Amino acid sequence: MLETKNKPAPVQRYTKSKKVGEGTYAVVFLGKQIESGRNIAIKEIKTGQFKDGLDMSALREVKYLQELRHVNVIELVDVFSADDNLNLVLEFLPADLEMIIKDREILFSPADMKSWLLMTLRGVHHCHRNYILHRDLKPNNLLLAPDGQLKIADFGLARSLGSPNEDLTSNVVTRWYRAPELLFGAKHYTEAVDLWAVGIIFAELMLRVPYLPGRDDLDQVDVTFKALGTPTEETWPNVSSLPLYNNLNFYPGPSRQELRNRFLAATESALDLMNGLTELNPANRWNTEKALLSKYFTDLPAPTEPENLPKLTKKDD
Amino acid sequence: MTSVSRPSTAQLTSTIQLARPFLTKSQIKHAQKKTIENFTTLETAMIYYQRYFLFNKFDTNIYYDIAITSIFIASKNEDTIKKLRDILIIANQIKNTFLTQDQLELYRRKILSLESKLLETISFDFRLFHVEELLIKISKTLKISKDLGYLAWLLAYDSYQTELALKIPPQSISIACITLALKLKDENCDQIRPEDFHTSQNSINEALLDLLELYINSYNYTNLASIYPDYQNKFVEIRIPMEDINGLKEQDVSVLTKDDYYNDRDFSIGERRYMLGNQRKRLYSEIPKN
Incomplete structure (x- = not known):
């Protein structure tokens, strides 16, 4: 009974071929798992005297990805240190949703958008049911596997759901995808921040341009509320007690007809889902379960099978 | 292995x-x-x-x-x-x-x-394992009074002086602290069912025995002693009828030596x-x- 039955996995070896990218805390290389021939990406974590030891983002990626396994979340294949460097071995994912959105030669059908949104929500749902907030959802972090599966990546800002006595920083999520409670500097927030970002990504898939592109943090507030209406005590009780709820322009919310004009191709059930995800008051915003069970996903057309989704037309190298 | x-x-x-x-x-x-x-x-x-x-x-x-x-x-x-x-x-x-x-x-x-x-x-x-967070939640579930909850919380803090955190999951330590707090106040602790909290009686016993050992042998080094200086004998009284309770089973040394x-x-x-x-x-x- 007390025996541990886990056999050690065979020691894997990897080749590191070309450097494909460099971020603030890591250099990314392409490579192969030698035994299986599987393509992988190796993230080599930078260490330097100016850094305060292991980078927080690297710590978060290891911490959360080690325990998450889901077809729509990037797989952390291995963690190893070699020559005093920490290396994260990740699934190789050649494209991301931003590249697809920007590729003007690709046409999306409504079924394609539904498929990408469904996979995104499934991945986010898996994070949330494990009490993990991603806090940086954007098209650029939704990677696409060669078989068409969408995978949520970059857990460098992720954290577990805070307890009520903990203060969280509101300086998270890339500006254009930042939920109103974050714009108001809330120190306590929930999974709802991720769902807002999904709603904005949904709009971006339909429009093919960023939905709420604020120039700076102040402009973001204005752009957001001009498009969706400024929250008030009536629509969002206690909103005025949030730290940055001041100097606001008050805009009325968009009517249903205005939204129909804004998203010409959207069906009524698509608009319902988007309204649910971009609900200003986080307490009323839809959660992943409600979104996944919404009529939009059962209405025709059925979501495109991942392998039949559009792929990038140009290859850069 | x-x-x-x-x-x-x-x-x-x-x-x-x-x-x-x-x-x-x-x-x-x-x-x-x-x-x-x-x-x-x-x-x-x-x-x-x-x-x-x-x-x-x-x-x-x-x-x-x-x-x-x-x-x-x-x-x-x-x-x-x-x-x-x-x-x-x-x-x-x-x-x-x-x-x-x-x-x-x-x-x-x-x-x-x-x-x-x-x-x-x-x-x-x-991976993080915190005793206090679960302790408060479990106390609320069991409708433990605030005073008793506070006493259990002090015990939980002292538990880090033992090796308990290396041995057993936090819910077992939490329940052991609550049990011990109830015993210190001569209250009934029969309503606690280990299986409700994904744990076993043996694992709770393991924590109880270690905590009692700490308080009986090193009372003056604990945080509890700075607030309740006169509980030491009570711990001895609690320990006496527990002679035949079992903690967790141990592996045979021959198994350990083979484990990489x-x-x-x-x-x-x-x-x-x-x-x-x-x-x-x-x-x-x-x-x-x-």
């Missing part, structure tokens, strides 16, 4: 290192055999600190630095990050030493290299891999099936 024969270290360019969240008492003793000569010193340390010395030699020249390193990593993992330089300034004030800017920078680099050693020792396992987990950590191997061990089965198998 593994039965596959492996190549000797000399030929290895790569090795696997598992992370295991919980060990039994004999497993801990087995691992510590090579590292600690003075057990009492260890009792004041916290989890990372304890984990570090499961696999690295205990040495009075370094324990203060390991404590700083443990605090530094914990501050990252708990999202309450502090600059290492700031931690060092406070640490030196407490120790009453003065360092010049250059000395401070050298010290900082030393801690940074200890950081990677500590991270390797814990196999990059950042306790092999010396060889930092000269060029490539070292880190995995989370799949050990939960052991804990689940002790939960009675309905």
Whole structure:
């Protein structure tokens, strides 16, 4: 009974071929798992005297990805240190949703958008049911596997759901995808921040341009509320007690007809889902379960099978 | 435990290192055999600190630095990050030493290299287990009064002076603290059903026995003593009728010696891999099936 039955996995070896990218805390290389021939990406974590030891983002990626396994979340294949460097071995994912959105030669059908949104929500749902907030959802972090599966990546800002006595920083999520409670500097927030970002990504898939592109943090507030209406005590009780709820322009919310004009191709059930995800008051915003069970996903057309989704037309190298 | 024969270290360019969240008492003793000569010193340390010395030699020249390193990593993992330089300034004030800017920078680099050693020792396992959070939730579920909850909370804080956090999951420690608090106030603790909290009576007993041992033998070093100075005899009274209760079962030493987990950590191997061990089965198998 007390025996541990886990056999050690065979020691894997990897080749590191070309450097494909460099971020603030890591250099990314392409490579192969030698035994299986599987393509992988190796993230080599930078260490330097100016850094305060292991980078927080690297710590978060290891911490959360080690325990998450889901077809729509990037797989952390291995963690190893070699020559005093920490290396994260990740699934190789050649494209991301931003590249697809920007590729003007690709046409999306409504079924394609539904498929990408469904996979995104499934991945986010898996994070949330494990009490993990991603806090940086954007098209650029939704990677696409060669078989068409969408995978949520970059857990460098992720954290577990805070307890009520903990203060969280509101300086998270890339500006254009930042939920109103974050714009108001809330120190306590929930999974709802991720769902807002999904709603904005949904709009971006339909429009093919960023939905709420604020120039700076102040402009973001204005752009957001001009498009969706400024929250008030009536629509969002206690909103005025949030730290940055001041100097606001008050805009009325968009009517249903205005939204129909804004998203010409959207069906009524698509608009319902988007309204649910971009609900200003986080307490009323839809959660992943409600979104996944919404009529939009059962209405025709059925979501495109991942392998039949559009792929990038140009290859850069 | 593994039965596959492996190549000797000399030929290895790569090795696997598992992370295991919980060990039994004999497993801990087995691992510590090579590292600690003075057990009492260890009792004041916290989890990372304890984990570090499961696999690295205990040495009075370094324990203060390991404590700083443990605090530094914990501050990252708990999202309450502090600059290492700031931690060092406070640490030196407490120790009453003065360092010049250059000395401070050298010290900082030393801690940074200890950081990677500590991270390797814990196999990059950042899973967190907190007793107090669960303790409050469980107390509320059981409708324990606020006074009793506070008493249990004090006990939980002292539990970090024992090896409990290395041995059993936090809900077992929480329930043991609540049970002990109820016993201290001569209240009934029959309403606690271990299976409601994914744990077993044996694992709770293990915690109870360790806590009682701490309070009976080292009462004056506990936090409880500073608030309730006269409880020591009560702990002895509680312990007497518990002669025949059982803690967790221990592995046979012959099994331990075959387990690669306790092999010396060889930092000269060029490539070292880190995995989370799949050990939960052991804990689940002790939960009675309905």
